[in-house]
Amino acid sequence: MKKLFCIILAITLVCAMSVTAFAAGGDDTITVVPGSKDIDVNAKYVDGSATPDVFSVDIEWGALEFTYSSAGTRVWDPATHTYTDNTTAGWAESGNTVKVTNHSNKGVAANFTFTKLGSITESITGSFEYNKVGTANIRYLLAGTEDSPSTADSVTATLTLSGVLASSRAAFEKVGTITVTLSSW
Numbered sequence: 001m002k003k004l005f006c007i008i009l010a011i012t013l014v015c016a017m018s019v020t021a022f023a024a025g026g027d028d029t030i031t032v033v034p035g036s037k038d039i040d041v042n043a044k045y046v047d048g049s050a051t052p053d054v055f056s057v058d059i060e061w062g063a064l065e066f067t068y069s070s071a072g073t074r075v076w077d078p079a080t081h082t083y084t085d086n087t088t089a090g091w092a093e094s095g096n097t098v099k100v101t102n103h104s105n106k107g108v109a110a111n112f113t114f115t116k117l118g119s120i121t122e123s124i125t126g127s128f129e130y131n132k133v134g135t136a137n138i139r140y141l142l143a144g145t146e147d148s149p150s151t152a153d154s155v156t157a158t159l160t161l162s163g164v165l166a167s168s169r170a171a172f173e174k175v176g177t178i179t180v181t182l183s184s185w
Contacts, residue, residue, distance in 0.1 A: 062095020
């Protein structure tokens with residue numbers, strides 16, 4: 001029994017004398033039992049989530065009806081067989097605006113153009129006025145703000161026609177188109 005006790009005591013002393021702890025990045029030996037070793041734990045964040053571009057743009061427009069009219073008098077001169085023109089003419093419009101509102105998570109550029117219909121022989125042109133500063137016919141709209149759809153960036157383009165429309169066009173008919181072209185920026 002003494003022999004068994006001595007063997008157990010010898011094993012216990014050998015185990016107590018040297019314990020090796022292994023860790024990534026190094027190893028340290030604990031030479032005293034009881035003893036301890038502090039080991040640093042490191043962490044980092046890797047963003048593996050994707051945020052895809054989502055485009056949602058509202059386009060609203062009015063009636064886009066224009067009336068060309070003249071008023072005044074044309075006085076006949078019987079001696080020269082000519083008229084003295086005392087008339088004024090011009091355009092009146094109803095609902096001549098186009099509004100673009102950006103609800104996207106990316107910025108959007110809106111480009112406005114007016115194109116006269118090819119079958120219209122009169123010299124009609126269209127131009128725009130905007131409620132937002134831009135370059136040429138392009139207006140830049142910021143991406144939407146999270147949790148704030150009521151503050152979405154928008155632009156309103158107001159179309160004005162110029163030129164003369166023939167008196168034979170007494171009913172509304174298509175004279176051109178507005179094209180709104182969107183691109184991301």
